[in-house]
Amino acid sequence: MTTAITYQEPELVARLRQKEETAFRYLYDHYAAALNGVILQIIPDQALASDILQEVFLNIWRRIETYDSSKGRLFTWMLNIARNAAIDMTRSKAYQNSQKNRELDSNVDTNADNSTISQIDHIGLSKVIGQLKEEHRVLIDLAYLKGYTHDEIATLLQIPLGTVKTRIRAALLQLRKIVT
Template identity: 30%
Template structure:
């Protein structure tokens, strides 16, 4: 029997108009989603906007979530990430009030925090096979929401190199995860 409080079930209950399930989903996910938004937009009030907008979409679009296409976690995370990315792509990134940690630790050891889930363990294993500078690009792009151009500028790597390293790294990740 499915756990009535797991994320996919809560989403399903939201789709049926269950406000208690919506609140439970908020209690479970808001700190993670807000953390993700804050890391990308680096400004508390914009992060709150992104988290607000993502939860409004959760409520309004829960009935359209298709578990065959991806996990409920990925659905929630992608809602807040795209909202946050959209905010930073359209407004110049500013940093008043909040300074993100500049130095990301993407060594295989640091990534071991991901092994709590089997999917995380597989991704960690495959990321650890990438060369360190390419792994850094993937982690910084996803976690900090940095674009090709921002990565090139920040890491002092030519734009073309950033693009080709990311492209090749993603394809080798896919092969590794499929094996």
């Protein structure tokens, strides 16, 4: 009978910084599914999301020394790496060209099976987000579900960047009140 190894976050970080493979396997086993889910929200292509996930874990392995526990939890740090990697992929020319060159049938099938809307409905977020004002709902969708930057949202909606930031902050405060 084998006992499962568990780590407290500080110990896990210390072992990762020592480049211990068992700690890295533990990290992958416990966080890969969550990080993959974040990537899939931005890039609804499982094969591409898996490739990005592998790159994310390589980046975590290489950059673990840059993690600062005083700025947040390890999971939050990894989540930001995953989200940024997925967003970077959507901005790459290769990805944009591949999206333009997909056949219509594959676009329809992929979007029907893996749409953000169905994922949101699955976990109940659409009901919560639906309680927001329309102007807030649109911004949350663009920023957090579709991965747009504040600058891109300002350009897309043709509103000042400061207004975008203010409304997103207000939306997040409103969401906090709804959820708690």
